[in-house]
Amino acid sequence: xxxxxxxxxxxKKFGSVTANNGVDFSVYAGEIHSLVGENGAGKTTLxxxxxxxxxxxxxxxxxxxxxxxxxxxxxxxxxxIGMVHQHFMLIPRLTVAENIILGSEPGSRFKLDRxxxxxxxxxxxxxxxxxVDVEARVCDISLGMQQKVEIVKAIYRGARILIxxxxxxxxxxxxxxxxxxxxxxMKNQGMTIIIITHKLQEVKNFSDRITVLREGRxxxxxxxxxxxxxxxxxxxxxxxxxxxxxxxxxxxxxxxLQMKNIxxxxxxxxxxxxxxxxxxxxxxxxxxxxxxxxxxxLVDVINGSLRPKKGTIxxxxxxxxxxxxxxxRADGIGIIPQDRHRHGLALDFSVEENLVLGYxxxxxxxxxxxxxxxxxxxxxxxxxxxxxxxxxxxxxxARALSGxxxxxxxxxxxxxxxxxxxxxxxxxxxxxxxxxxxxHNILTEQRERGKGLLMISMEIDELMALSDRIAVxxxxxxxxxxDIREATREVIGLMMVGHSKEEAFAAVKEKGDGCHx
Numbered sequence: 001x002x003x004x005x006x007x008x009x010x011x012k013k014f015g016s017v018t019a020n021n022g023v024d025f026s027v028y029a030g031e032i033h034s035l036v037g038e039n040g041a042g043k044t045t046l047x048x049x050x051x052x053x054x055x056x057x058x059x060x061x062x063x064x065x066x067x068x069x070x071x072x073x074x075x076x077x078x079x080x081i082g083m084v085h086q087h088f089m090l091i092p093r094l095t096v097a098e099n100i101i102l103g104s105e106p107g108s109r110f111k112l113d114r115x116x117x118x119x120x121x122x123x124x125x126x127x128x129x130x131x132v133d134v135e136a137r138v139c140d141i142s143l144g145m146q147q148k149v150e151i152v153k154a155i156y157r158g159a160r161i162l163i164x165x166x167x168x169x170x171x172x173x174x175x176x177x178x179x180x181x182x183x184x185x186m187k188n189q190g191m192t193i194i195i196i197t198h199k200l201q202e203v204k205n206f207s208d209r210i211t212v213l214r215e216g217r218x219x220x221x222x223x224x225x226x227x228x229x230x231x232x233x234x235x236x237x238x239x240x241x242x243x244x245x246x247x248x249x250x251x252x253x254x255x256x257l258q259m260k261n262i263x264x265x266x267x268x269x270x271x272x273x274x275x276x277x278x279x280x281x282x283x284x285x286x287x288x289x290x291x292x293x294x295x296x297x298l299v300d301v302i303n304g305s306l307r308p309k310k311g312t313i314x315x316x317x318x319x320x321x322x323x324x325x326x327x328x329r330a331d332g333i334g335i336i337p338q339d340r341h342r343h344g345l346a347l348d349f350s351v352e353e354n355l356v357l358g359y360x361x362x363x364x365x366x367x368x369x370x371x372x373x374x375x376x377x378x379x380x381x382x383x384x385x386x387x388x389x390x391x392x393x394x395x396x397x398a399r400a401l402s403g404x405x406x407x408x409x410x411x412x413x414x415x416x417x418x419x420x421x422x423x424x425x426x427x428x429x430x431x432x433x434x435x436x437x438x439x440h441n442i443l444t445e446q447r448e449r450g451k452g453l454l455m456i457s458m459e460i461d462e463l464m465a466l467s468d469r470i471a472v473x474x475x476x477x478x479x480x481x482x483d484i485r486e487a488t489r490e491v492i493g494l495m496m497v498g499h500s501k502e503e504a505f506a507a508v509k510e511k512g513d514g515c516h517x
Contacts, residue, residue: 082154404435
């Protein structure tokens with residue numbers, strides 16, 4: 001088979017840090033190839049070298065048998081390479097068509113051939129079954145549609161080799177299935193596709209071959225049909241990995257958190273609409289929803305940083321009223337924030353200082369204005385050991401640690417006072433598979449100890465693996481709460497885009513009946 005991409009001995013150094021170390025990577029023309037590895041394995045760096053964003057320190061790149069040297073992404077585009085980044089590069093106020101042609105406008109110097117551009121865009125959409133509304137403004141379309149726009153934009157510029165960086169990170173289950181169909185259609189028409197992803201089931205579903213990187217080096221290349229999700233995880237980490245934690249007991253029935261008729265408004269817009277929700281002792285209640293459906297507002301209301309227009313919040317049966325965030329934490333609420341850098345850590349502070357941040361005036365560590373450094377240090381050393389925070393040096397600045405170990409600092413800090421309610425907002429975002437396993441085990445251990453956990457996640461598989469019940473949010477409302485025994489990816493996906501629980505089950509049943517018929 002013809003090699004569309006051949007990278008030989010690629011090394012990329014940033015000062016004293018080696019991101020890629022002598023990596024060989026090849027992709028056949030007309031295949032879907034997955035590039036996997038833990039955080040920091042060098043996946044994105046290698047693809048940025050291929051796309052011309054970085055020049056390799058050493059090594060060679062061959063495209064369709066021709067040796068090339070790229071000093072910019074424009075040169076890569078001219079050789080038929082396109083890249084869809086994890087964070088879309090679109091201008092929200094412009095239309096779909098305007099975004100696609102921006103920088104490659106057809107027509108003369110003085111007149112734009114808009115009609116010709118729209119015709120060419122429509123031809124691409126028809127050829128690859130990419131349904132987009134060319135006249136809609138980007139700010140008015142879904143994230144799944146925005147991704148299609150990025151794909152059309154790359155093809156419009158002549159891409160025959162397409163790199164997708166974490167393509168399913170913001171998609172609903174239905175959009176993920178649709179993307180899989182689109183990619184296979186593109187492959188059948190001769191496109192070469194490289195996917196960077198950490199979602200191993202999608203690696204299995206989408207790709208023909210898989211290349212595994214670890215610590216900047218090539219581990220192996222395998223045929224997808226000849227391996228399993230468990231084997232891929234083993235190759236990435238170097239040991240067996242078990243995700244989903246260990247739930248042994250049945251969830252409790254006693255409510256620990258009750259939210260009754262919670263409404264939040266901002267400048268006349270309803271951000272939360274009559275939220276009724278409860279978290280019980282000894283259970284994990286998962287929150288699913290498209291990003292921006294009200295999950296972050298829900299957390300702000302629970303932690304006390306945002307006051308609802310109306311409604312009641314009870315913790316252990318006691319009305320929290322207008323209690324401030326520090327009072328709520330003292331009463332037994334632990335918050336693991338979504339963005340550990342902006343809202344969780346002081347990166348230049350030491351691990352020890354971050355482990356008490358927000359609790360430094362607790363009587364464990366302070367008495368009459370005097371800090372008890374001995375107790376603080378004892379706690380830090382205990383946390384570093386108990387939660388396996390690496391390197392095991394509480395004096396290092398937090399920024400010196402990996403994302404997974406930074407996340408462990410947050411989790412251990414919020415658990416130190418034994419809270420009765422733990423709110424975990426995207427607890428495994430941006431961490432590698434080894435750290436995910438560790439975090440899952442910590443969360444299910446807290447559940448087994450009778451704590452109530454509210455867990456928000458964009459990862460449907462994670463919610464289904466850990467949760468006892470799943471509440472689905474859409475546009476500030478709860479569309480329904482599913483017992484884990486009745487929850488399916490299809491039902492959750494339909495509820496995420498605005499269907500009620502009953503409508504979602506009916507639609508799935510009708511589809512199933514139709515298939516059997």
